[in-house]
Amino acid sequence: MPDFRIKQHPILPIPEREEIEFFWEGQKYSAYKGETIASALFAHGIRVFGHHVKDHAPQGIFCANGQCSQCMVLADGKPVKSCMDLVTPGMQVQPSDGLPVLPKVSRAPSTKQVREIPVPVLIIGGGPAGISAAIELGKRGVQVILIDDKNRLGGKLVLQTHRFFGSSKAVYAGKRGIDIATRLEKEVRTQSSVEIWLQSTALAVFSDQKVGVLKNGQEYVLLVPQVLLVATGARERFLAFKGNTLPGVYGAGAFQTLVNRDLVRPAEKLFIVGGGNVGLIAGYHALQAGIGVVGLAEALPECGGYKVHKDKLVRMGVPIYTSHTILSANGADRVESVTIAQVDGKFRAIPGTEQSFECDSVLIAVGLNPVNEFYLKAQEFGLKVFAAGDAQEIAEASAAMFSGKIKGMEICQALGMDVGEIPNAWYETEVILKSRPGENHKEVLPELEGGGVMPIMHCTQEIPCDPCTSLCARGLIFIDKTDIRQVPTFIGHSTSCTDCERCISGCPGLAITIMDTRTNPDMPIISIPYEFTREVIQQHDVVVVEDTEGHELGALEVVNVHGRAFSDRTSIVQVQAPKAYARQIAGIRVQEPTITRALDHYVEHITDDTIICRCERVTAGEIRELIRQGYRDMNELKIVTRAGMGACGAKTCNTMIHRLFQEQGIPMGQVADHTKRPIFIEVPISVFAGADPKTDGDQ
């Protein structure tokens, strides 16, 4: 039986887990207790979870976050989202082929009085922003209920194996996301006034200012908060291209969930679309999990993410195709290849530039939208409401933490508490942490004459990040503390650096190396940070070294591989390099160029199956035609085509329909948006009458 579990990882521990058995289409499979149905299926290479009722197209997961409803299966006869529901011993899971036949109703569901629970503060979302706010409120004794729909706190932090950027003073910069999640969880759990409800989903905000919550997936309750904080994070944007609904086309977050949270390998060869931080980081995570990254396409002339993230990828052997777009994902019932093309100044594909690559997965990382529907509805209904983190504004997780902290204080003020003025410096830090990458400077490589040792900074772009300054015990790395977006500078000299290796092992961008000419000035030792399984590189191996931009410099023998007590899973690989290019070495290639080669022909996708509404299988062509006919109301489009009427509640298609209007030259001011209903998550209707969706079979 194929096994797609990750058994070894350079950063993540592989825990001992209890095995259970479940059934897929009547055949017995193993799973781990506490994992989702989707991950249990992926662990056995099952990626098609059903077929759409309208065109019988194969369906699998897309978001792995409960947002898109593409992963529906029948679990013990009931339709469930397999990315959210946990597999249980003996569970009978069937694909969702066409419309599910619901279990027969032999009795009315048992209903009961729905509990109303007043609470001073309700926080929806247990990610970095929500937890940080809860900690501030808890410190001041405010009663809080913090809810999250997952079975652990941390939000997207639990998917991040890399070290975080930002300010080491304000937001744990330099620590790994997974470890920040653990720290935050520990801290919030010490606050006695903060009650935490996991696997609890906010369903609706009502006009009487009550919030409907399905507690523990079992009991529907109405929370009556004095103040609501929405910290629900972001959802990924979908993209219109041919073959975009094939199983194997995933959102970047889904991929990270499967790989880093659930430790399953959803791909062998991956192509990434989108060069923002999310796409770049996902590529790095794929390589760490032993997955080949065939390439990354970005429509803009430059990647929008941090340059250090991009540099890491190219050094490891991932080609980046800027000014390129995806034309199609190709394959019959799963992704078999991808076709990209260069774009002109108006982002139109240039004929004759098409290239295809063999891959089994395409990862979409073209941006995020705030999950802000609860915030907008609460505002409309006059509830005192705040938003924090990505639900307020899309930015890095470090900014989300800080924005949560500020919101915690603002909520205290809104409750009439005397907490004093919120320092202006906090707001200034928030602005800095949210800032986009700034100017990129020319790389300046220091001379090192005679015997000595010094760090070489390969970090050239202005981004909010400062851990290197506090890592150097001698204070030899400088960034002006009033604005941590500056590029760091080494202010010591060849005899002041002690070669402690703290800076190279702690830099989140892996953008520092150390050059040591003490034993042989003509063949210096270069120390390089390395975050892959150490067994992959050992002493005496020959490695290809590259410069910051991924240009190959030479093949060198490894003289030493080691870790340090403080280096926290970052290994240090040392090579002895000719003086001529030693300073330029910034990293080691980790994947062979063969994996990235284009096919000798391009795969033309002739079916016009560019899907805009995944749930109802409405194509871009159908919507464009109606726009040309004069339709300007999203509700009318919905009535005519059913676009936006499906299970996801228009969460995936809405922005793409907006884009089609813009493409046709229609200003958004002329377009009436979808009417937003108060209920945002689909549940059996009997839940609102107090029925337990887990145990009450007849609904």
Ligand code: FES
């Ligand atoms: S993949 Fe499960 S809801 Fe999107």
